[in-house]
Amino acid sequence: MSLLLRIGVWLHARAENLLAAMLATMFAVFIVQIVFRYLLNLPIGWTHEISVIMWVWLVLFGTAFVVRDHEEIRFDLLYSTVSERTRRIMVVICAVTVVFFFAISLPAVLDYIGFMKVEKTAYLKIRFDWLYSIYGLFAIAMIVRQLWLGYQAIWGKPGDAIDVTRIKSGI
């Protein structure tokens, strides 16, 4: 295994650790909240804030760095039936489109996130530009990821067969 690939695998595993930690934190503060409110009769607000922050970060961080495209919820009825060549063309078109629109909107998005520095959360006084910075990371990661997918589709080896049972759906 090349060094670069090994670093990639290692980073992915750490990103997974972080993602699992976010959900565990969300769960733990919920339990703390329930204990405080119903057993100790002391309603607290900061737990609410942490759990919501974890939710926002979990989704954007997870989509950016952990969940692979074939595990996302998508419409693959057509995608899974066409030939390898057509599929590659489809991936390239999607990649170009996503990169274009995410890149063109990036300055406005960063502007918005920067603007949010004027607000702070109610209990923990966390600045919203920090809290929302994950969207900036997410947008950049989307661009990089789609560039990579497009590159793979043009020059890479054939991908794995589509496995519809790996789609993560909560229902």
Next chain:
Amino acid sequence: MSLAFALSLGLITALAFMGLPMGASMITGSILYLLMRGQDMGIAAEQLLNGMYTNYIMLAVPLFILAAEIMNSGSLSERLLNWCNAVVGRFRGGLAQVNILQSIVFAGMSGSAIADAAGSGKMMQFMMTKDGKYPPSYAAALTAATAVIGPIVPPSIPMVLYALVADTSIGYLFLGGVVPGLLMAGVMMVQVAVTARIRNFPVEDAVPLRQLPRKTWDALPVLLMPAVLMFGIYGGVTTPTEAAAVAAFYALIVSVVIYRAVRLPDLYSSVLASAKTTASIGMLIAGALVFNYVVTIENIPRTISATLLAWDLDPVMFLIAVNILLLLLGCILEGTTILLVIVPVLIPTAQALGIDMVHFGVVVVVNIMLGLITPPYGLLLFIMTRIANTPMRALVADVAPFLIGLMLALLVFTFVPDTVLWLPKLFGYVPASASP
């Protein structure tokens, strides 16, 4: 409908068809819209972030997913299956009846059909096909069909999502699912009883009734879970979101402390798997939040509602049309997408026609669940062909009778709103008047 909206919708559809994840497709299409309307493109980020940050009830989704994962990793299902076998195994087609009974109890703990099929459903499949007792395709079809009940009997992830888009009480929606879920199980029990005689399915060795208390005691922590949840929500002890956390906590205590069946590495895998599922469903919610902003400024739901009302549509016709539309969409689309993108467009019309939102919600969720077992695109079918290693064609043939039975049940819930609303009314719900 403006040109910008038409192009945006076209782009989303095209990207989705080409295999881009739904969430990313919706964000991309919405950016196109903002660009064409000359609006600030930062709005996409704003809608997504503020929407996610302020909709607290959505947190029930990851917690219910976590609860289901923990239950599946412990030996909860095993003990539950033993108990079910002791109760209904003695009848002809006993294991098939066990499959239905366990799915009701499981439905009372988990809110996800996919999790039910992958967890207890997988074990059921193994038990039913061991020693060639049942044809694999029949066992798989039944497991897929019984998993459908999972999100109809509370708790329910799709109902949380519906509550989000329809702004309805989760508590009453959950209650509304109880009778329909039990009726659906009843329909399948009758079907199994008939098929068992025709196809001469085996009877399990009857577990002596004296052993029943012992088996019940063994399974008691599992059997109590639905009660704990219901008490939490309807005893006014916890909010539904907190109840989701309680469910996960209870599952954790039962599997780790009482049954001692989960080790730390298993627990980590459960948490990670739940986190990935959460990210994936969360991204779809995020995309829907951005796109629903576009839909709202274009006034689409109201336009549709005005058009439909101008046709003098009566509620019954509308509900029939909705059923047909959702069942057809369910053949090709994933259920969460339908719930978050299509259903919000229908809601204003339903409201204008005086259809009760809890009744409508249960009908919609049953529809979407049936979409999980309708070919060509039914997630439960895909999962069961994989678990059972049986050809799709055989599975579809065996699932068809159940699908028809469940559709008939759906017709009953559609036209007799009291099947849905009876229980919520007992708990003080006041329905909208004109539900048929």
